[in-house]
Amino acid sequence: MTSKTAQVATTKKTIAPKKGQPVSVPEVVTKKKNTAAKKKVKTPPAAKKSAVKAVTGVKHITFQLRFHTSFGQDLLILGDHPLLGNGQPEQAVPMQYFNEEYWVLTVPFETADCTGPVTYHYLLRNADGSIQHDWGNDKSFDPKSLKVTELHIIDTWNYAGYFENAFYTEPFTKVLLRSNAIHVKTKKVTSVSHILSVKTPLLQKGQTVCVLGSGNTFGYWDSSDPLLMSKDDGSDFYRIELNLSKENFPIAYKYGVYDTIAQRLVRYEDGNNRILHEASVKDKLMMVNDGFAVLPNNVWKGAGVAIPVFSIRTEHGLGVGEFTDLKKMVDWAVKAGLKMIQLLPVNDTTATHSWTDSYPYAAISAFALHPLYLNLDALVKDDVKLQKQINVEKAKLNALPEIDYEAVIGFKTKLIQKIYTAKGQDTLSSAGFQEYFEQNKHWLQSYAAFCYLRDQYGTVDFNQWPAYRHFNQQEIDFLTARESAAHTEIALHYYVQYQLHVQLKEATAYAHDHGIIVKGDIAIGVYRHGADAWQHPELYHMDAQAGAPPDDFAVAGQNWGFPTYNWQQMQADGFAWWKQRFEQMGYYFDAFRIDHILGFFRIWSIPMDAVEGILGRFVPAIPVHINEFQQRGISFDHHRFTKPFINDNILWELFGYDNELVKKEFLDYDGFGHYTLKPSFATQRKVETHFHTLEQDEQHEKVKKGLYNLISNVILFPAAENDHEHFHFRIGIENTSSYRYLDTHVQGLLKDLYVDYFYRRQDEFWKQEALQKLPALKRVTNMLICGEDLGMVPDCVPDVMKQLGLLSLEIQRMPKDPKKDFFHPNDAPYLSVVTPSTHDMSTIRGWWEEDRERIQQFYNHELGQWGEAPAYCEAWINQAIVLQHLYSPAMWAVFQLQDLLGMNAALRREDPNQERINIPANPKHYWRYRMHLSMEELMKEVSFTNELKGYIEASGRS
Incomplete structure (x- = not known):
């Protein structure tokens, strides 16, 4: 693939600038320029009127793409026109190899067949059949607007990983860079032979692109009066029309940056001169798309604050943050010099009507918003009685240091019902609601019916419903019809979702008006007993549980309980569900974080009979064949490798003096010094069920955990039931006593095969898995995307994310390089987000108190301090860590609000442990963190806000 700096062709006739200097013009050209100085023409004169044959429209179009391919690769073109594949990738039109630099395609064309502009892009087909797309949706032409019979388009491939592409996503074009755009008047020509187009995103206010070059039209490189280019609203390209019919070819030219206020050339683009080789011909137009101007493209940097909506505290709140409170967060962010507010998922999680619903990643709908975030004051402005009820509850709930989830959602549910009874029909009859309903009916109707049935039957588990357990669209249409007895109760959920939609839209619009973008979060999973799984069960593997392998934060792994995705089925319909999900995010957010993006490469899949994540394996994965053991000299013992290894020593290690009790109640002796689990306790789920009926005390918990450990004390999992030839390794075999009791030689041989299984054989396989999904999904949205690429990261992940221009997540205490103890923010790639902590971790201050030895190492080597580290994270230490991140080369530095407040000894919370949002190792964690200060x-x-703003500005993030 061509590099950006190789986009411009050079020949011996190229007029190249000296390093660090403007273009110098050869003496002979200078003399010619001087003799013509008095009659120099910057824009070609209008062509004289003459009687010519009437042009009937474009008859032929030639596409010429600059691209150097390797053996086995070929190029295709795809556009929204029947001659260009009609938008269907399988109908893309092959191009012809012209030479090492170009591929071409000429197609006959009938302008009359065109109703408007034609949009197109290129595809690269690799030798293995995989497809890469030329990025963007901005290549187009309008045949009806052209007065020529021949159109020749010279294009440049746009690699998705180019930094510049990030700046053409919505947060930049609609908010962050919007004020920089200016309108430049350019001189028009009546006879156009060439149109030059180029992109560059990071011009300052008052700047535009200009073009200079050899020849009379380009002014013989006169930098005092270059040709200015203009950019139309809604277009990404700077463009200029030229009449080069009287010029001598080839012509050398170069783009530059022009300051329209100071009226001077600021600089030339870097790299070699560009060359126009082909002269003008009658009734032929040359359109040249030069891609990106070669200018610095990694100089924009921003800072953001991360805060869950539920954590925002205001003086007039109802014990929890609401969508309307985002406006106050925006006001503070503006004063602090921040550019982004990052949120956790805001979807409805109402499964049990209890505090367990506080987990924001277990949404019962991937589309519906959570009623928790609805501001009631906005709905009862003219109802004094309801206002009084709300104010009484506010006084109690808002005084709490943490969220009382059940009290808040219980009160809001009752009040929403009263408001709906009084005013619901007026809202549901409005034009605004009708438009919203039609746009969202694909999920809203089924979600509302799901909520109604959940409450009618007293459970979210649709498998237990006496009726409607299997989704049937006809039955749901009948249930939700206006004539249905259930319609009024079902429409309550329409009403709530519409009001939430309005409030969140208003909040994000307010953010945009103040130059702030809002970043959302897409959870990797869906709730097992939610509306998505009920409506589309074919999209999920309901016989598996998603989770994460063990790490420093959860030594037994994580079991999220979500079903895993049936990617084959999703791909069959073009990822329609995912595309709708991204579209929904686009209603409210400018950017989003893909939670656990590694799940698009492979997911950690756990059997339904397991409780802990440690019994999972990656799916898909290439298994180990039984012959591989034999080839490596390993005598394969099926029972020894695939069954729990239990002997007296292991039982003593796990249970101590309780081991005799365990032997008696839970184990069978095999007569050879080993034990097996009784069938009634052979799985973790069976053990969990047994202990659930017993008293929840310390001894029972110890025995239960010990039995979990026995069950997971294996080395291999069969690839499938009754499959005796293919196996997957249990993760972390070296930590099992089963492995420890093997012969040292066998241990070494097994470990080699284990390393090959996890770190070598899967990499290309997982890469192709991701490339089947992520490019297709990224093409349906123009939001800025960040992938949460943490955990056990395959080697292929950074390359795929770089190819697609996805921002990575870099965390100081979680280095991706296993040879490093910490990640330094200064080593971050530009397309990344750096942060000292996330909602899944302790804050900077909390982390400082967790591991004395590790912190001492950090203090000396990462902060460069001598001596013993302070026992507590003093304000200056917190500040130093924040500054490290602000000065990182990463595009974004994002901080939890707690970490920003941690810089000020007077403002921060006294106990840092009260600032933690989530503890991943605890699946029953109560998400209830609130700011200890109100936004007011x-x-x-x-003083604090100005200090923070000063740091941000000094680091270049403003």
């Missing part, structure tokens, strides 16, 4: 109080802390 924070706004009054002018």
Whole structure:
């Protein structure tokens, strides 16, 4: 693939600038220029009117793409026109190899067949059949607007990984860079032979692109009066029309940056001169798309604050943050110099009507918003009675240091019902609601019916419903019809979702008006007993559980309980569900974080009979064949490798003096010094069920955990039931006593095969898995995408994310290089987000108190401090870590609000352990963190806010 700097062709006739200097013009050209100085023409004169044969429209179009291919690769073109494949990738039109630099395609064309502009892009087909897309949706032409019979388009491939592409996503074009755009008037020509187009995203306010070059039209490189280019609203390209019919070819030219206020050339683009080789011919137009101007493209940097909506505290809140409170967060972010507010998922999680619903990653709908975030005040402005009820509850709930989830959602549910009874029909009859309903009916109707049935039958588990357990669209149409007895109760959920939609849209629009973008979060999983799984069960593997392998934060792994995705089925319909999900995110957010993006490469899949994540394996994965053991000199013992290894020593290690009790109740002796689990306790789920009926005390918990460990004390899992030839390794075999009791030689041989299984054989396989999904999904949205690429990261992940221009997540205490103890923010790639902590971790201050030895190492080597590390994270230490991140080369530095407040000894919370949002190792964690300051109080802390703004500006993130 061509590099950006190789986009311009050079020949011996190229006029190249000296390093660090403007273009110098050869003496002979200078003399010619001087003799013509008095009649120099910057824009070609209008062509004289003459009687010519009437042009009937474009008859032929030639596409010429600059691209150097390797053996086995070929190029195709795809556009929204029947001659260009009609938008169907399988009908893309092959191009012809012209030479090492170009591929071409000429197609006959009938302008009359065109109703408007034609949009197209290129595809690269590799030798293995995989497809890469030329990025963007901005290549187009309008045949009806052209007065020629021949159109020749010279294009440049747009690699998705180019930094510049990030700046053409919505957060930049609609918010962050919007004010920089200016309108430049350019001189028009009546006879156009060439159109030049180029992109560059990071011009300052008052700047535009200009073009200079050899020849009379280009002014013989006169930098005092270059040709200015203009950019139309909605277009990414700077463009200029030229009449080069009287010029001598080839012509050398170069783009530059022009300051329209100071009226001077700021600089030339880097790299070699560009060359126009082909002269003008009558009734032929040359359109040249030069891709990106070669200018610095990694100089924009921004800072953001991460805060869950539920954590925002205001003086007039109802014990929890609401969508309307985002406006106050925006006001503070503006004063602090921040550019982004990053949120956790805001989807409805109402499964049990209890505090367990506080987990924001277990949404019962991937589309519906959570009623928790609805501001009631906005709905009862003219109802004094309801206002009083709300104010009484506010006084109690808003005084709490943490969220009382059940009290808040219980009160809101009752009040929403009263408001709906009084005003619901007016809202449901409005034009705004009708438009919203039609746009969202594909999920809203089924979600509302699901919520109604959940409450009618008293359970979210649709498998237990006496009726409607299997989704049937006709039955749901009948249930939700206006004539249905259930319609009023079902429409309550329409009403709530519409009001949430309006409030969140208003909040994000307010953010945009103040130059702030809002970043959302897409959870990797869906709730097992949610509306998505009910409506589309074919899209999920309901016989598996998604989770994560063991790490430093969860030594037994994580079991999220979500079903895994049936990617084959999703791919069959073009990932329609995912595309709808991305579209829904686009209603409210400018950017989003893909939770656990590694799941698009492979997911950690756990059997339904397991409780802990440690019994999972990656799916898909290439298994180990039984012959591989024999080839490596390993005598294969099926029972020894695939069954729990239990002897007296292991039982003593796990249970101590309780081992006799365990032998008696849970194990069978095999007569050879080993034990097996009784069938009634052979799985973790069976053990969990047994202990659930017993008293929840310390001894029972110890025995239960010990039995879990026995069950997971294996080395291999059969690839499938009754498959005796293919196996997957249990992760972390070296930590099992089963492995420890093997012969040392066998241990070494097994470990080699284990390393090959996890770190070598799967890499290309997982890469291709991701490339079947992620490019197709990225093409349906123009939001900025960040992937949460943490955990056990395959080697192929960075390359795929770089190819697609996805921002990575870099965390100081979680280095991706296993040879490093910490990641330094200064080593971050540009297309990344750096942060010192996330919602799944302790804050900077909390982390400082967790591991004394590790912190001492960090203090000396990462902070460069001598001596013993302080026992507590003093404000200056917190500040130093924040500054490290602000000065990182990463595009974004994002901080939890707690970490920003941690820089100020007077403002921060006394106990850092109260600032933690989630503990991943605890599946029953109660998500209830609230700011200890209200937004109104924070706004009054002018000194702190100005100090933070100063740091941000000094680091170049403003």
